Amino acid sequence: MGTLNSLGLWSIIGALGVAVPVIIHLLYRKHRRQTDWAAMELLRKALVTRSGQVKIEDLIILLLRCLAILLLALALLRITLDSNSALADEKIGMVVAIDASYSMNHGEFSRFDDAIEKARKIFEDTAKEGDPVSLVLMSSRPEVLLRSARYDPATVTEILDGLDSAGPNSLNLETNIELLHELVKELKTPGKECFLITDSQEMDWAELPQKTRNTLTQLKEEQKANIFIVPASNAGEENLAIESLDYTWGSLRKSGEARFTALVRNTGRSSEEGATLEFSVDGTLTKRVAVGNLAAGESRPLEFTTQFDKSGDVTLQAKLSKDDLADDNIRHAVARIRPGIRVLLLEGDIENTAGNRGGSYYAKAALRPQDSDSEEGVVVNEIDPADFGLEKLNAYDVVIMNNVLKVSSDTAKRLKRFVSEGGGLIVFAGDRVEASEYNQSLGDGEGGEGILPARLGEIATSENEAGWALEASKSGHLLARLTARYPEKLLDAIRITRQIEATPAENSETLITSQSGNPVLLSRSTGSGTVLLFTTTANQRWNNLPREPLYAILLQQAVTMLTSDPGRLQLTVGTDASLPLAKREAGEFVALRTPGAENAEDVRVTQDGDQIVAEVSLSEHGIYEIEAEDDKPGVVVAANVNASESNVRVVEGPALANSLDDTGVKVLNRAGSMADAIQDERRGSELSGRLLIAAIIAFILQSILARRFTNRINREDTTDLATTLQMSQVAAARRS
């Protein structure tokens, strides 16, 4: 077939195609009929008049006939104008990519099982021994099983036999298509083919990002590759999934009680009923609830409350009863339960008279409402900011700075290290705060530590005597949610009369704003810790917040969240996590326990900027634990599947083909004749069909023109001139 593509041979075939009508024309002339003719002079005169037109008409008809024959010949020979077809006998390099996201595990005979069978069929029916092949499992963590390897049926069969299910990862289509582009580029064969065997989930394929479309188009046009989407069989689209398991409310201290919420969503196409959800704490079942009837697309929050009898890391789990997709039926969380919280309070307010108390008074009252000295609970140590250098920060969990005049660079450095290692910092504004000093030492400016959530500006005063009301942002942050759920009437009673203008930093989050539009509370994460900034005072100088219950709620939850945020301990499967470690040195090894593994594995500790971390690859859902050693604390995190992957709705073949039409990608819908469809594409049969239609059109056109030009007549067309003349003579005579 290689020689068939040579220009010379096609030229000969083309010339033969064109010659056929000429030969037919000559034969036709030879097979003319003959007659005697009396009116030769009339005939000759007619010929002289028409000869020029006849020549042009003949030429047009001849050209059309040549075209028809040429197109027919091309259609029959299945030649194509596109060089990435006509591959029937060429050496073909092949990339087969199987969607290995967890949605492929849907169904008893799963989509993944079907994908494996289809891959097996593609290799068996279309690959030739020795041709280069690549085999890829597509997911957020793609795995190349074969890379431009010579095709050996036994090896491929062995690899495919070893694939029993898809992993817990999601599908990052953009990354995977780029990988496929790279793999196709590596193929050095005349023909290239790329097969994507996928369940074509709605979320991935319904609206393909432009970048991915461009990559596919490049594959087709630049790499001249035939790209096939092979939809895996879809036995159904029913599924319930746990989208999240979040800490909602309560104390995460020993003897404390906290509430967690699991959000269950119906990601299928029909309503579901009869499912149950089980909550477990440290492996012990604590609650079982019925999910109830859930319509397609509907979600329902289910809560449970648990009390913590001991301190330390507590694992929590929510599990749905069995359905067609198991991977998203379980969700893990970790709650870090502390024996108590130690707070260092730097009091910058000077006037501590009974009528105008400093912020520390209200803060302490909010954090320790029952004025207890017990170690279990929040212990606040109030100091003068000038004594900050004397304090050992590792003895505290949270530092609160109330109206502190300025922060030296040394103090800023200490605070950054403290926060990076997991500590919490709360900054309250006030009339003594030197905004420029804060910006310089803690802000993002040159030499600044970059931990302050906003750049501070001038002090803004409400023109209205009543002050500005508060508004919660739409953030999913715990403190924002708390404010949003706070009774509207009570929230409206809270007024801010003054605040420092704040311009949020790039990676900060605004949680509460005032009516002026200025942020009131902002959050910024640094390393393992978080910094919260209140742009108003902790006492009643600039607001009436301390008198309201929300003040205590916010401070309590802020301190709890800063010391133990379960959300920060939930990671996503398929990613690499850098787990910050305290009291460790870079280069040493820590023991890591992974889900399902019997023995711990050693992981090397590394330096990541200012932090000491352990790099952990999260390949399974469950609990990952770096074991504590002596006084060196361990780390426990939960890994969960990406909830978005649980949407099992798929784009049907025809719709998929439509959406991919402009990319040149073919969707193989005919499951039974997949090999035929591939062979057809290789031979360019679709183009053959079009050529055939064009040939027929050219043929019909030439027939119409030929008939029109040759003016074929039937009986109705004939005119008896003699009769006409005679009758007209008679009629004329009668009239006269």
Add this chain to the structure above:
Amino acid sequence: MPEATTPTSDSSTESSNKPRGPKYLDPETLSQIGSLDVVARRVVEGLRIGQHKSPSRGISSEFTAYRQYSQGDETRNIDWKAYARCDRYYIKLFEAETNFIANMLLDASQSMTYQSGKISKIEYAKYLAACLSYLVIDQGDSAGVGIFDGELQNYIAPKSHMGVLHDISSELEKVNPVPRTNVGAVLHDFAHRMNRRGFVMLFSDLFDNTEEFIEGLNHLRYGGHNVILWHIMDPYEIEFPLNGMWKFMGLEGEGEVITQPGRVRANYLEELEKFVTGIKKACNKVGVEHVLVNTKTPIEQTISNYLLQRSALAKAK
């Protein structure tokens, strides 16, 4: 014989398009009947069946005498000038009613042998000449025939007894066509020979030099003859209904032409119309009656149409 995509005669279709009248004999049927005199007799007799006796005394033109008016005579024949002179009614009588001669001139050139159906133009012309001769002799007048190709070959002088019809028929049957006819020269020659005025009926396809032909007609008219030109054409020559690729062989040695008739049909018909119109105009100019005849038309119908036309014209005068 050339084949057309459509039949040249279809009696059922044709009869539906024709006016009511006697049932005509198909020209092809006539050719199977036998000798020309029999055919002529049969055709002419056939024409008379169902017709009322005509007051017309036939083809006549020359005045001879008067007779007194009697009841039943047409008032239009009364000579009012005679009445003015002698105060009596007299009817005009014409010589032709008693002594009328008609010469049939038949073109026997090769082009007349063309036939698309079962009857050629020359055969048709023979029947037509024989029928008209019978018609003339039957009413007591004289008829003769002349056959020409390059020149006037055989000539039977006009006579008024029925026996001459047999001679005419025999002469016509012996006709042997030859190429190239100079109709004009023949007409001049014939005009010189004719020493008595009468009718000259010319049967030809006229595929010759038209100018010379017109001159010949002029010459005849100058001699005081009434000339009737029977322009004989084959239906294929009139309709040109051929399809496909054809090679046309000239009958008069004009060579050959290869073409697709369908491609030039419109132009051919245009040229034909010009040709026929030209001849017709030339005939009108010199007072010659031009009768275009399609050989697929039954002979009785051709004659009947002609007589009808002539009768109408006579009434108009």
